[in-house]
Amino acid sequence: MAIEDEEVRRKSAEIRIGDALDALSVEDLTARITILETEISRIRNELRARQGTRAAAEQLFRK
Numbered sequence: 222m223a224i225e226d227e228e229v230r231r232k233s234a235e236i237r238i239g240d241a242l243d244a245l246s247v248e249d250l251t252a253r254i255t256i257l258e259t260e261i262s263r264i265r266n267e268l269r270a271r272q273g274t275r276a277a278a279e280q281l282f283r284k
Contacts, residue, residue, distance in 0.1 A: 232256055 233256050242250065
């Protein structure tokens, strides 16, 4: 795993949904958005993969 990936994972672990945002700088808020968008993309990719697997299994068992 690349050092950048580890840094993103570490920062992602620090983010909690619902935390107060008023103490964060513009840079921190921008970084937070980037991290969350990256995580959303990762989740969507996993969801698509699982849906593909499910569709393939359904096709197999319909025959």
